[in-house]
Amino acid sequence: MSRTELETELKRITEAVNSKLEEIARVPDVPEKSVYEAMRYSLLAGGKRLRPVLTAAAAVMTGGDFDDAVTAGCALECVHTYSLIHDDLPCMDDDDLRRGKPTCHKVFPENIALLAGDGLLTKAFEIISAPDSFKTLSAETVNKLALCLSRAAGCGGMIGGQVIDLESENMENISAERLTLMHRKKTGAMIEAAALMGALIGGITDENSGEYKAISDYAMNLGLAFQIKDDILDVVGDENVLGKPVGSDEQQGKNTFVTLLGISGAEERLKKCTADAIGAIEIFGEKGAFLRELARKLVSRDN
Amino acid sequence: MSRTELETELKRITEAVNSKLEEIARVPDVPEKSVYEAMRYSLLAGGKRLRPVLTAAAAVMTGGDFDDAVTAGCALECVHTYSLIHDDLPCMDDDDLRRGKPTCHKVFPENIALLAGDGLLTKAFEIISAPDSFKTLSAETVNKLALCLSRAAGCGGMIGGQVIDLESENMENISAERLTLMHRKKTGAMIEAAALMGALIGGITDENSGEYKAISDYAMNLGLAFQIKDDILDVVGDENVLGKPVGSDEQQGKNTFVTLLGISGAEERLKKCTADAIGAIEIFGEKGAFLRELARKLVSRDN
Numbered sequence: 001m002s003r004t005e006l007e008t009e010l011k012r013i014t015e016a017v018n019s020k021l022e023e024i025a026r027v028p029d030v031p032e033k034s035v036y037e038a039m040r041y042s043l044l045a046g047g048k049r050l051r052p053v054l055t056a057a058a059a060v061m062t063g064g065d066f067d068d069a070v071t072a073g074c075a076l077e078c079v080h081t082y083s084l085i086h087d088d089l090p091c092m093d094d095d096d097l098r099r100g101k102p103t104c105h106k107v108f109p110e111n112i113a114l115l116a117g118d119g120l121l122t123k124a125f126e127i128i129s130a131p132d133s134f135k136t137l138s139a140e141t142v143n144k145l146a147l148c149l150s151r152a153a154g155c156g157g158m159i160g161g162q163v164i165d166l167e168s169e170n171m172e173n174i175s176a177e178r179l180t181l182m183h184r185k186k187t188g189a190m191i192e193a194a195a196l197m198g199a200l201i202g203g204i205t206d207e208n209s210g211e212y213k214a215i216s217d218y219a220m221n222l223g224l225a226f227q228i229k230d231d232i233l234d235v236v237g238d239e240n241v242l243g244k245p246v247g248s249d250e251q252q253g254k255n256t257f258v259t260l261l262g263i264s265g266a267e268e269r270l271k272k273c274t275a276d277a278i279g280a281i282e283i284f285g286e287k288g289a290f291l292r293e294l295a296r297k298l299v300s301r302d303n
Numbered sequence: 304m305s306r307t308e309l310e311t312e313l314k315r316i317t318e319a320v321n322s323k324l325e326e327i328a329r330v331p332d333v334p335e336k337s338v339y340e341a342m343r344y345s346l347l348a349g350g351k352r353l354r355p356v357l358t359a360a361a362a363v364m365t366g367g368d369f370d371d372a373v374t375a376g377c378a379l380e381c382v383h384t385y386s387l388i389h390d391d392l393p394c395m396d397d398d399d400l401r402r403g404k405p406t407c408h409k410v411f412p413e414n415i416a417l418l419a420g421d422g423l424l425t426k427a428f429e430i431i432s433a434p435d436s437f438k439t440l441s442a443e444t445v446n447k448l449a450l451c452l453s454r455a456a457g458c459g460g461m462i463g464g465q466v467i468d469l470e471s472e473n474m475e476n477i478s479a480e481r482l483t484l485m486h487r488k489k490t491g492a493m494i495e496a497a498a499l500m501g502a503l504i505g506g507i508t509d510e511n512s513g514e515y516k517a518i519s520d521y522a523m524n525l526g527l528a529f530q531i532k533d534d535i536l537d538v539v540g541d542e543n544v545l546g547k548p549v550g551s552d553e554q555q556g557k558n559t560f561v562t563l564l565g566i567s568g569a570e571e572r573l574k575k576c577t578a579d580a581i582g583a584i585e586i587f588g589e590k591g592a593f594l595r596e597l598a599r600k601l602v603s604r605d606n
Contacts, residue, residue, distance in 0.1 A: 030463070031466075031467050031470075031481070031484070032458065032462075032463040032464075032466035032470075032488075034466060034470070035458055035462060035466045036458060039458070082421075086418075086421060089394075089417065090394075091392075091393075091413040091414045091417060092414050092417065110394040111394045111395050111469055112466065112469075114389060114392070114394060114395065114417075115389075115462050115465060115466060117421075118385075118389060118420075118421075118424065118462055119457055119458045119462045121421065121424055121425065122424065122453050122456050122457040122458075122462065123453075123457055123458070125428045125449055125452075126450065126453035126454060126457055129446045129447075129449035129450040129453060130450060131446070131450070138442070139441070139442035139443040139445070139446050140442040142442070142446055143432050143434070143442050143445055143446065144432075146428055146431070146449055147429065147432040147433060147434070150425050150426070150428040150429035150432060151429060153425050154422055154425040154426055154429055155335065155339060155342070155422045155425075155426070159335075159338060159418050159422045159425065160333070160335040160338065161335075162418060163334075163335035163337060163415065163418060164334050164335050166414055166415075167334075167335075178334070181334070185335075
């Protein structure tokens, strides 16, 4: 697959996702509309839509329905967005800006931002369980989607990773194992769930099958590669392209793959994770071309 | 049903619920265990377990499996507990005490308390969707449980009610309509979901059936009666029995059914809601005895 073909397919998926998110983010005319406005503000604040892209691409690769995958991907994006809102709150990272825009609690009162996060997390499960959400899925598959999402988002996944991250701040000599565990949970679990939910929609529901494991492997390595690239860009990136100041990790005393392995060590690790991701889905042959090219694109990105 | 029989059945249900919650609240030996400890602290901090009691009683009334109802009730209790943790946070009500014990963010760091709330909300949906949670339910019914719970907990229900509550503070001349809408959403939606999830477990899955509507009606009126009684107790209750200072609503300038209707007006409304709740489930005959007696007990409670 050429880079142009990749970009065309990426555009098709993100347009479908953004159009569905626009629908989900509609603000009803009710007394409590402020919380809907806050949800909408954060949900439509942009971003790469990486998780829905993975869901849609994994579904297409495995013969699943595109629209159903977009819907499931939007549920993932609701969970991802809630995690960003809560992560930015004063008692967490206390961030004023995200992607160059004021964070949710800077635009809305802090309590409304908190509730908007809660609302998006709850909305994700309403989307999954609503009877008119999916056209092609059995009730059993829908249950599996909900289970996959709740496990990835919960304390065994993303929330657990955030706790490890919070409790690692200013920790000296953090081990590579702890750093890897933190990222595998904090961002990796949801990235893996995104791909696996696509696989579920494509009918790959047996956790012990080779295809399921291959997709899990791909996503795990992709998630780690994504994080390592982020850490590298924070040191060597271009502020104008990144849209945020370079060197912020070091300033905040954050443990990263670069502080742990050095730039060249981190780049080596990045190459290995990317190669492992690409190798994992060889078994899908030509159908895996988009996901392999996507992994290559993510390594070479500059923002 | 005599008051003694009611108490015996109440004890049976709450013991089963507490034993299941103890299992759910187990703390694994992992690096991120602090968030599990915070979840456990709040989940096992006591309380009436009203929601699981309603689920189990409605399931028993409609011929559903008791254990499955207890499991679904525990998912509701996870959502209820998360809402209390977030409600107590500094940016919300900023409460130091709940039921006479320090609130979650007073015992754990504020960010861990926030994440413990997020974790409990997520856990609720993991409980519902896990394949070994229910013995007697079809995948379709499990989806309906998840939908019922997510709608009641989300912006159309509990969260929406909290927003109306926050935005009504210090509002002068709040209308009876707004106060009723706020309570119907803030606490009523989850109480209604509790009873309806019991009905779903009992096989009453048609939202247009008379039985479904009767149970919905019962719970809606019970929830409102519960709130009115709370408002009355805050004025005329005994501090030693209540376990919290009397008159706190007035001190905080809160709008309540008592400020709106006066004591005797609130008592009249309480009587009407209770009678309506009891009347709604007449159609279940002798099988509805427990839920009817429960409504009578809640009116006459002194804490």
